[in-house]
Amino acid sequence: MNTGLIDGHTSQAYDAExxxxxxxxxxxxxxxxxxxxxxxxxxxxMDSELAKQVIEADKSINDMEVSIDDKCxxxxxxxxxxxxxxxxxxxxxKTIKDLERIGDQAKRIARMAGxxxxxxxxxxxxxxxxxxxxxxxxxxxxxxxxFRQMDADAALQVxxxxxxxxxxxxxxxxxxxxxxxxxxxNISRIVEMTWVGRAIERIGDHARNVCEHTIYFVKxxxxxxxxxxxxxxxxRNR
Amino acid sequence: MNxxxxxxxxxxxPDSTDLAKKRDLMQQRVARSLKRRHAQEKRFKLIGMTxxxxxxxxxxxxxxxxxxxxxxxxxxxxISLEIYFxxxxxxxxxxxxxxDGESEAAFNDRMLAWRTQLGFINFNRLxxxxxxxxxxxxxxxxxxxMRLVTSGERFGLRKMVEEDPSIIGTTQRLWLLADANVDVxxxxxxxxxxxxxxQQLSARTRAWVDDLEAKGVLKNRFSTALFMNPDSRSSLAxxxxxxxxxxxxxxxxxxxxLAVPIGVASAIYLEEFAPKNKITDFIEVNINNLAAxxxxxFGLLGAAVFILWFKLPLSAPIVGGLVLTLMTLPTVIIAxxxxxxxxxxxxxxxxxxxxxSKVQSVFHHVLPLAIPGILTGSILxxxxxxxxxxxxxxxxxxxxxxxxxxxxxxxxxxxPVQIYLWxxxxxxxxxxxxxxxxxxxxxxxxxxxxxVAIWLRKHFETRW
Amino acid sequence: MEQPAMGAMQMTFDEKKESKPASxxxxxxxxxxxxxxxxxxxxxxxxxxxxENEVVAFIGPSGCGKSTFLRCFNRxxxxxxxxxxxxxxxxxxxxxxxxxxxxxxLRAQVxxxxxxxxxxxxxxxxxxxxxxxxxxxxxxKTDLDEIVETSLQRAGLxxxxxxRLDAPGTGxxxxxxxxxxxxxxxxxxxxxxxxxxxxxxxxxxxxxxxxELIDELKGSFTIAIVTHNMQQAARVSDKTAFFHLGDLVxxxxxxxxxxxxxxxxxxxxxxxxxx
Numbered sequence: 001m002n003t004g005l006i007d008g009h010t011s012q013a014y015d016a017e018x019x020x021x022x023x024x025x026x027x028x029x030x031x032x033x034x035x036x037x038x039x040x041x042x043x044x045x046m047d048s049e050l051a052k053q054v055i056e057a058d059k060s061i062n063d064m065e066v067s068i069d070d071k072c073x074x075x076x077x078x079x080x081x082x083x084x085x086x087x088x089x090x091x092x093x094k095t096i097k098d099l100e101r102i103g104d105q106a107k108r109i110a111r112m113a114g115x116x117x118x119x120x121x122x123x124x125x126x127x128x129x130x131x132x133x134x135x136x137x138x139x140x141x142x143x144x145x146x147f148r149q150m151d152a153d154a155a156l157q158v159x160x161x162x163x164x165x166x167x168x169x170x171x172x173x174x175x176x177x178x179x180x181x182x183x184x185x186n187i188s189r190i191v192e193m194t195w196v197g198r199a200i201e202r203i204g205d206h207a208r209n210v211c212e213h214t215i216y217f218v219k220x221x222x223x224x225x226x227x228x229x230x231x232x233x234x235x236r237n238r
Numbered sequence: 239m240n241x242x243x244x245x246x247x248x249x250x251x252p253d254s255t256d257l258a259k260k261r262d263l264m265q266q267r268v269a270r271s272l273k274r275r276h277a278q279e280k281r282f283k284l285i286g287m288t289x290x291x292x293x294x295x296x297x298x299x300x301x302x303x304x305x306x307x308x309x310x311x312x313x314x315x316x317i318s319l320e321i322y323f324x325x326x327x328x329x330x331x332x333x334x335x336x337x338d339g340e341s342e343a344a345f346n347d348r349m350l351a352w353r354t355q356l357g358f359i360n361f362n363r364l365x366x367x368x369x370x371x372x373x374x375x376x377x378x379x380x381x382x383x384m385r386l387v388t389s390g391e392r393f394g395l396r397k398m399v400e401e402d403p404s405i406i407g408t409t410q411r412l413w414l415l416a417d418a419n420v421d422v423x424x425x426x427x428x429x430x431x432x433x434x435x436x437q438q439l440s441a442r443t444r445a446w447v448d449d450l451e452a453k454g455v456l457k458n459r460f461s462t463a464l465f466m467n468p469d470s471r472s473s474l475a476x477x478x479x480x481x482x483x484x485x486x487x488x489x490x491x492x493x494x495x496l497a498v499p500i501g502v503a504s505a506i507y508l509e510e511f512a513p514k515n516k517i518t519d520f521i522e523v524n525i526n527n528l529a530a531x532x533x534x535x536f537g538l539l540g541a542a543v544f545i546l547w548f549k550l551p552l553s554a555p556i557v558g559g560l561v562l563t564l565m566t567l568p569t570v571i572i573a574x575x576x577x578x579x580x581x582x583x584x585x586x587x588x589x590x591x592x593x594x595s596k597v598q599s600v601f602h603h604v605l606p607l608a609i610p611g612i613l614t615g616s617i618l619x620x621x622x623x624x625x626x627x628x629x630x631x632x633x634x635x636x637x638x639x640x641x642x643x644x645x646x647x648x649x650x651x652x653x654p655v656q657i658y659l660w661x662x663x664x665x666x667x668x669x670x671x672x673x674x675x676x677x678x679x680x681x682x683x684x685x686x687x688x689x690v691a692i693w694l695r696k697h698f699e700t701r702w
Numbered sequence: 703m704e705q706p707a708m709g710a711m712q713m714t715f716d717e718k719k720e721s722k723p724a725s726x727x728x729x730x731x732x733x734x735x736x737x738x739x740x741x742x743x744x745x746x747x748x749x750x751x752x753x754e755n756e757v758v759a760f761i762g763p764s765g766c767g768k769s770t771f772l773r774c775f776n777r778x779x780x781x782x783x784x785x786x787x788x789x790x791x792x793x794x795x796x797x798x799x800x801x802x803x804x805x806x807x808l809r810a811q812v813x814x815x816x817x818x819x820x821x822x823x824x825x826x827x828x829x830x831x832x833x834x835x836x837x838x839x840x841x842x843k844t845d846l847d848e849i850v851e852t853s854l855q856r857a858g859l860x861x862x863x864x865x866r867l868d869a870p871g872t873g874x875x876x877x878x879x880x881x882x883x884x885x886x887x888x889x890x891x892x893x894x895x896x897x898x899x900x901x902x903x904x905x906x907x908x909x910x911x912x913x914e915l916i917d918e919l920k921g922s923f924t925i926a927i928v929t930h931n932m933q934q935a936a937r938v939s940d941k942t943a944f945f946h947l948g949d950l951v952x953x954x955x956x957x958x959x960x961x962x963x964x965x966x967x968x969x970x971x972x973x974x975x976x977x
Contacts, residue, residue, distance in 0.1 A: 008975045080933055082960050082972040220962030514783055584820035590781055591814035592833040592886060593806045602832070603822055 005150045005218070006088050014079055018088065021071050025092050025099075028064045029144035029210075032099045035061065035106040036140060036203060040133035043113035043196055044126050054110035061103035065096045084217075091217035095147065098206040098213070102140070105199040105206070112192045128175060129193065132168040136200050136207065139165065143210040152218040156235040159211035160228055165204035172197045304681070308674030314461035314475060315416035315424045317386060317450065319368035321395065322409045327363050330355050333403045356400060361392035365414070372455055373446055382443045386450075388417045390473030415463060416456060418474035418668040420447055424456065427667040438665075464675055468642050469656065474665055479676055481642045485555045485635070485650030486624060486683075492559025492646065493566050493623050498616045500563075501570030508571070509578040510600045529568035536565045537629030545633060553634035556646040561633060562623040569622065573615020577608045610695040617691035621684050627654035653680045726754030729924040730775055730812075730894055735789035737770050737779060744770050747789065748950040750943060752894065757916060757925045759939035759956065761932055763976055766945040768928045772896050775926065776812035777805050793894070810837050813887035817899040819879035821871030821886070826863050829871040829882055830854060833890040849889055857885035858915055877908025884915065888923070895919065897927040901934060913938050932972055936960045944968040 006018045035054055042050040072093050075081060081089055139161045146155035176190045176197075212223050212231075221234050334348040362384060369383050370376045376383035391414045398405060419438040422428050424447060434441055450456040467478030512518045540561030544550045550557050581604050589599035630636075635655050643650035651659065657676045663669040730752040737745040745767045752758055752775075760768035770779065777798060779785040791798045798808050810833075821829050830850040833839075840846045850867070854860040859881045863874070871882050880900055887895055897916070901909040909931075916925060916938045929935050935942050936956055943953040944965070952965045963969045970976055 008970075010974050010976060014974060079974070082932060082936070083963050083969050085973045086961060582820070584816060584818050585822065587778070587781070587814075587816055588820040588822060588883070588886075589832075591776070591778065591809060591816065592836065592890060593809035594832075594836055595806055596781075598836065607823060 005084060009085075011079075014075075017071070017075055017079070018085065021068060021075065021089070021092055024064065024068045024071065025095055026144065026148055028061065028068065028096060028099050029140075029147070031057075031061055031064065032102050032106070033137065033140045033144065035103055036109075037133075037137050039106040039109040039113065040130075040137075040196075040200075043109050044130060044133075046113065048114045051110040051113035055107050055114070058103050058107040061100060065100040068096050069093065084220075087217045087220060091213040095210050095213045098209045102203050102206045105203045108199050109196050112196050115192070128168070128172055129197070132165065132172065132197065132200055135161070135168065136165055136203050139204055139207045143207045143214070146211060147214045150214065150218055152215045152235045155211035155214040155218075156232060159208045159215075159231060162204045162208040163228065165201060169197050169201040304674050304677050307671055308676075308678045310425065311671035311675035312460060312464060313458045314463065315421040316413040316457055316459040316461070317416045317420075318411060318413050318455050318457065319365065319387075320371055320409055320411050321364050321368045323395075323399065323406045324364065324367070325407050327361075328359055328399060328406050330359065330399075330403070330406075333400075353400070356396060359396070361395045364395060365392060372450060372453075379442055382440050382446070385417050385439060385443050386420060386446065388415045388473045388475035390467075390470060390476040391415055413457075413459060415461065415475050418665060420456070421475060422665075422667040423447055424451060424458065427671070464672070464679075468640055469638060469651065469659070470640055471638060474663075474668060477660075477672070479653065479656060479679055481639055482651045482653045482656035482676075483679070484642050485558070486653045488555035488643065488646045488650070489559040489562055489652060490620055490624055492556065493562050493620050494616075496559070496563040497566040497570050497619065497623075501567050501616070501619075502574050502612055505571045505574035505578065506600065506605070509575045510604065511596065525568050525571050529572055532628075533565050533626050534628040534632065536561050537632030539564065540629060540633045551647055551649070553637050553639070553649045553651070554647050555643060555650050555652075557633050558630050558635055558650075558652060559646065561629045562626060565626065565629060566619040566623045569619035570616050573619065574608070574612045577611030577615065578604065580611070581607050610698040613694045613698070614691045617687055617694070621687045621691075624687070625654055625680065625684060627652070627658055630655050631658075653683070726756075728752070729754045729794065731792045732771075732774065733790040733792070735771065735774055735787065735791060737767070737774065738786040738788075739782075740784045744948050745774075746948045750950060750953060752924050752926055753941075754924050755920055755922075756941065757920050757927060757939045758941045758943060758953075759935035760926065760928045760943050760945060761930075761935050761971070762945035762951075763971065764930075767948040768943075768945040769898050771945065771950075772898055772926055772928050773814075775894065775896055776809050776814055778814065780805060806837075810890045811892050812894040812896060813890065813892035815880070815883050815887055815895065815897040815900045818903050819876055819883055821874070821879050821882050823870065823872050825868045826854075826871045826874070826882060827867040829886050830889045833886060837890055839890065853885040853889040854882075856888055856919070857881045858911065858918075859885055875908070877904050877911060880904060880908070880912060881915065884912075884919075888919070892923065894924045894926070897925065899928050899930060902930060909934070932960070944971060946971070 006022060007015050009015050009018075035057060038050055039054045041047065042054060072089050075089055079085070139158055142154065142158035142161070146152075146158055173194065176194050179190050180187050209224075215221070215223050215231070215235060219234055219237075223231050223234050226234075331352060334345065334352050336345045365387050366376065366380060366383060369386060373383065394414070416424075420443075423430075423439060423444060428438065437444065439447070447456060463476045464478045465483075466480055467476050468481035469479075470477040508518060508521065540557055544557045544560055545552060550560075585603050585607065586599050589603045590596070594602065630652055635651050636659065637649065637651070638659070639649045639651055641648075653676065657673055657680065660669045660673040660676060728751045732748055732750045734747045734749060735745060736743060736747050748771055750758075750771075760772060762768045770785075773779045774787055774791055775798075777787075779787055787799070793808070793811065796803060798812075822832065824832075827850055830853050831846050834846060834849050840849060851860060851864075854863060859878060862878060863869070863882075871879065874882060880903075884895075884900075901912050904912065913934060916927065919925060920940075927935075927938065939956045941953060942956040942959040944951045944959065944963070944967070946967050952959065952963060952968045954964070958964075959968060960972060963972065
């Protein structure tokens, strides 16, 4: 981790508090990444047992969010952070919100896996899915890695990946449409699959948000709701 | 694994007991040192209280000796005599009255002539006649009889006539001041068993005194002579402090009107306006040195400068006042400066920040706050000057002056000098008490000055 | 396509920076101001502009020269024998070191409030009345009464003291005393008010009252405030200047300084990373 950005306070206790929050966020990110990966696996392999585990584990993610939130509030109260520290705390509060949402999406996917009504779907259809899942997982890992490095450039690269996931989602939508026409028996399964695709697309959006928070922290510029060119401009500017 | 855990435990346990032991040891050490510290504290308190007690004891001792010696001097032996203002003896024209159209000079001339005539009259005869009424054999022993009344009283009678010629031909019962030796005899300040050769009064006079005292003709009464009369060498019983008091008063006024304004002004300039550089440092050092110069040196300076150079009169309050002013100046300057230093600088910034000039900030804000301190310093300085005798000795204020000075240029003595003079008087038995009485007057004056200082301080401080 | 997008983005950022209504003209400006204490240079050539109706906060570690620099604006450094100020300080375009401009006049225009509340040991009324009387601003008692009342009202003290104007100013609480000092400063209707750590001796409640007061006074005065309390600077000021070792390191919109300072020294200071 690029500790230089949040360390070095005159008060070592302040350093410790900040580091603790950062580590907690990283742990939460790891946990969320696992959840997404396992949920997708459960859905693809129709593993209702794994799905159950994922649903169960979501509670711990929610707990993590509450705990980190509380620690951030404590830092705000005790230290009245300014500048970089203030941005770090704000960014982390927002990041855990997004991570928690990602966790929710993973739970949603796992629920679909648990409810899986039939297995009629052709296995080949899942390959698209697997690829999209892989991509979103990579994106998520990349986002967390950029946060760990406090690296705006890396965050930018990861954020730009969101566009591909959006494209993937559109592709899957189109493909599912044809599947449904081909075999009406598959409709319910395909609708589920569409939902899952939608969830993955949402996860990508949240991962992009995480990257934006990292960029905000490092660059001091709010880059929400700007398009990719502007985002690039901000990161390259300084 | 288990072994290691237990080892860990066992190794951590002694650690904590070690700590407890160490703490116990520390506590014991602290307890031991406490005893020593308390003892130290007690010892110091004891020493302090002893010191204060000793100081108090000396003060009490001083005051009791002075008061016990001095207070009786305020009551002097008086003799009650029936004085007949005999027109046979007092043969004199009517007191001149200013006539219409008479010039001032002409009237004064006539008055002077009348006074001269009065001066030739022997008032002692009136006294002797009056004594004869009490002691029939008195006319035979005129010398002994006249020792009963102090010699100054004839001037008292003359003054009565001068003021009111109509008493001529009347008889008045008057309390006349008895001779100093009578006073000494009556108060038992001389050993009654001494042989005649060593007694101040003749055996006959002594017998008369005892006799008259028994009859109530001779009595100790409160006397104003000490306050109202100047010093005297012929009529010791009526010797008073009036001259010395006036001399001291004049000098004090001179000191107040010279030393205080000059001292305060220079202190304000040095403290508030003068640039801080080598010259002002030099001046400051010298002022401090001046405060430490022995006062007698100022007397030498005064004699050299004011008397030899400026040709001011010898033993005059003006010279004494100037010398004391020089002596008091450093005290006033130092007191004022330290008072000014103690005024918080925030007041100055406040005034300057609002647009007051330097002078305005000093005179509107700093000085009013400093006034109590300045007053106290000044009054203490003046009080110190009042008690100073040494420099006055060197400018001739030890000379005997039998009149009350009217102007600062007249000859005069001062209270502390008068004390010194009386202390050396030959008639020790009488003047020992008188010296102490003079000291009481001086002390009363100083205490009231200090009281004024304290009152002023309180008065100006309680305003805010 | 790209160009307009860039422009749009630039606009959004600029708008954020200037979201506050634009301030008035330059009231005072310092050009290459250096302050020497004896031979030691305490301020190394500072340039700064104070704008009308704007609060500028000076922050920085102890001994960084922020108070010294503040005191240049009303020549309070003149009162220190060994202090020497060079460079140009303009008030409405006039050099305040101009021989023709009397320092007394300058201080009537540029008032000052000090770190420790320092009311005169006189009555509340006299504290306020002193300045107007000194400068001959009033001819009669009625006018003076009015000035005293309005000054106290503007300082938010009128209600608390109107029944005891004859009571000593030193008998007020610390916060009231400081407001009394502010009232005293505005009684001579200055154009600029300099405040040297005005709240450092006050409790939080009194501090917040003063801060609110500063916000109100901003409408009529140009204010420069030295503070050690960075949150206070963040709360009350429009611009913040960071001083370090006698240099003006950075001056910018307060919101920028406290969220995204440009100089690493500023950042280290405001985030508590200073030795």
